[in-house]
């Protein structure tokens with residue numbers, strides 16, 4: 470789905486529109502996917518002047534499977550975007566089936582906090598919906614801009630960003646606060662010198678692709694002592710099937726390791742996979758240890774994977790991006806519109822993020838390192854589930870947002 474932003478420009482196709490300039494905003498957000506577009510959207514709804522830039526192209530896919538957990542769906546509902554996700558043909562997920570060792574445990578998705586089902590929209594669908602909403606809320610959206618550095622004031626505080634457009638022109642923008650939402654290998658984190666405060670020890674690799682004609686009954690998660698696999702129903706009648714294991718076992722990825730791991734972790738899924746139409750190619754993530762970075766300083770903040778990344782095996786990065794976008798947006802609004810002390814507000818943002826994340830981060834590191842046996846994984850996943858319940862309760866207790874319309878019911 471290619472979005473029709475009303476004020477967005479892909480600088481690739483519109484080189485003449487932008488030349489080097491140095492506009493001033495309340496907030497510049499670098500990175501226009503879930504964390505960045507979400508933050509920008511909420512800031513604009515609170516009335517701030519926001520520039521959102523991304524080096525990519527509008528509506529592009531990214532290296533990620535896309536299972537949302539309850540808190541992520543709750544956020545889309547609270548922001549008034551869930552109906553659009555559903556209207557895009559994203560199938561509801563009403564059950565998750567866990568297979569550990571010899572046990573099969575189906576879990577129905579219970580309705581709570583107004584969330585009746587989970588969803589796993591393709592990133593081409595979901596990221597576009599959030600960027601489009603940001604644009605509609607008044608965010609100035611610009612694709613084709615690579616940010617290369619920050620600008621600093623006399624006291625060393627961050628006052629803006631510089632970079633280049635895709636045609637090689639210089640780019641600059643000033644802002645009261647600059648937000649780095651530029652993903653795992655964040656340039657912003659590097660340029661502001663944000664230290665890693667907690668690092669993961671585990672690295673898992675994932676290979677995945679999209680099958681058609683594959684029958685599923687919701688999310689499927691299969692755990693074996695040395696590998697995991699799963700199935701995630703998504704748009705266009707497709708099912709994302711993935712296999713995760715040590716980088717050595719996944720190697721360069723592809724059909725062979727995926728079929729082997731699926732067969733070992735769920736013969737049932739392997740049989741259904743054999744009867745379905747496979748994709749032409751698979752995508753492979755070669756793994757990266759988790760990090761929790763310091764995520765604020767004078768004039769800057771980090772959100773999403775830029776500040777907090779954990780292994781994808783617990784499928785929670787998108788949900789966290791939607792969660793932390795709101796936590797950060799509220800802190801920035803308090804500073805820019807409410808006159809709150811910047812250090813106190815941004816530090817509180819990170820504190821809440823870390824409180825909600827630390828247990829999850831540590832559990833994910835154990836799951837991703839496959840440091841468990843068949844008898845332990847169930848307990849680990851129950852603890853993951855408890856951490857998710859705390860997160861949902863925290864988000865549900867936040868005040869309503871301006872301009873979000875009625876939450877999905």
Ligand SMILES: Cc1cc2nc3c(=O)[nH]c(=O)nc-3n(C[C@H](O)[C@H](O)[C@H](O)COP(=O)(O)OP(=O)(O)OC[C@H]3O[C@@H](n4cnc5c(N)ncnc54)[C@H](O)[C@@H]3O)c2cc1C
Pocket residue numbers: 499500501502503504505522523524525531532533534535536537538614615616617650651652653655656657675754772773774775781784785786787788789790
């Ligand atoms: C293999 C894999 C599977 C995953 N599966 C799931 C899952 O099932 N469920 C789930 O919840 N999460 C999953 N995740 C995690 C999820 O993809 C991330 O947590 C999420 O995308 C983070 O969003 P973000 O907005 O922080 O960053 P990103 O989505 O990485 O977006 C960053 C953006 O910043 C832009 N950018 C980067 N540098 C610059 C620059 N210098 N200048 C301008 N723009 C820049 C990029 O173009 C990009 O658009 C998975 C991740 C991987 C790798």
